[in-house]
Amino acid sequence: MGIAEDYDLSVGLFQPPILVPPIRYGRRQVSPKPAAISFLIHRFAWNTPHPLASSHPWPMFTQPELLPIARLLAEAGVTDLVFNGYSHAAVLRHNRWSAVESGFESEEQLAKAAKFLVSMGGKQIDLAHPFASANLDKLRVHAMLASAVNRQTHLSIRVHASRDLALSQWLGVNQISQAQTQQLRHVLDSRESFLISGSAGAGKTTLLRALLSEKSSERVITIEDTAELQLLSRDSVSLVAREPNVEGRGEITLNQLLIESLRMRPDRIVIGEVRSAELITLLQASSSGHSAAATIHATSIEQVSARIESIATASLFEPQQITRLAKSTIAWLIHVSSQASRRCLEIRRNV
Incomplete structure (x- = not known):
């Protein structure tokens, strides 16, 4: 063929x-x-490289439609870039937002760039389906076209860390203390299940990747909406959920992938982020002896229980029953927050 x-x-x-x-x-x-x-x-x-490709950190953005985005992403320290309509853009550096010139001259230009990015990730976006997410190399893209839902095109781009710190390097740059490093390694060695909580952009995924990289000999199966963990171990397996097509068919959920992973002889099962019924399945898997890990959105370590109850209620489970299950199966809670360039960790037994 x-x-x-x-x-x-x-x-x-x-x-x-x-x-x-x-x-x-x-x-x-x-x-x-x-x-x-x-x-x-x-x-x-096109065997001859594009004149910008050799020097630009994002060579896939050398198309004319994407040059305004490429210019902003090339600035040092940018971890997030957002467009609220074509005339307003902002970048996040060291956890601080600052307004910047967007570089787009019309709503049509921004919409064209958004469609371009989404299509590069193998997704489709149009007025019938005005929003989509896509994963491009070390970028996570979310686009929402101007439609009946909103008056402007919105584009959000998250830049994944180009060089992840190992756990020992976190200590070296004063991100965590010696005592916390030893405690985190104890959590890993115990093979007990743990949750990493934190707000958006706090560094939950970065910490989770650093922890999992400490155990490169384990068969770790990661399950995510978009492939962010990307472990380098040859024994690791990355499973990524799939959205339904334009006809509403072909969806593969995190929960389905989690059930399949139980048959793949994992040493550790990891969900990039739990938001719904996959949390319940993960807790049940952990109760049957599987080592599990995941991240969860919560503003404090005390809020984790309330967040679990909220997910249980939305998934039509009895909240108190799921909370009890979580306390009996999730041995450790790790909360990460970010202040300027420092990480603040809290590590606690889940009792």
Whole structure:
């Protein structure tokens, strides 16, 4: 079968809006997929690197539509970039927001850039489905087009850390103390289940990745909405949920992947973030002897129980019963908060 028929969109190549006439392949007439044409162009016609690609940290953003975004992402220390309409942009540096020039001249330009980014991640966005999330290399993108839901196009881009700190390096840069480092290693060695809580952007995923990297010999199965953990161990397995297509079919949920992971002989099961029924399944898996870990949104370590009750209620489970289950299966609670450039940790037995 020719590449025009079996090339996989999951590699994240941008699908250009072009019409390709049918061609003959042997005795058959086939219609090449646009992604296959894009692949061939990049592979053979564009062997010479783009003039910006060698120096720019985001070479996939050298398309004219994306240059305003590329310029802002190239600035030192930027971890988040948001657009509220074409005329307002802001960047997050060292946990502080500051307004910047957007670089876009119209709502149409911003919408075109948003569609471009989403399509690079293998997703589709239009007025019928005006919002989508996509994962691009070390970027997480969320786009919402101007529609009946909102008057402006909104684009949010999260930059994942380009160089993650190992646990020992966190100590070296005064992110955590020696005593906390030893306590975290004890949590890992115990093989007991733990939750990492914190607010958005506090560093929950970064800490979780650092912890899991300490146990590179374990068979760790990670389950996420978007692949952020990306462990380097050859024994680790990354499972990513899938949204339904435009017809409402093909959805694969975190909970489904969690159930499948139980049959994959894991040493440790990890959910990138628990928000709904997958928490209940994770607790049940932990109660049957599986070592589990996850992150959860909470503003303090005291709020974790309330958050678990809220998820249980939304998932139509009895809250007190799930809270009791969590206390009997989750041995450790780790809360991470961020103040300027420092991380503040609280590690507590879940009793």
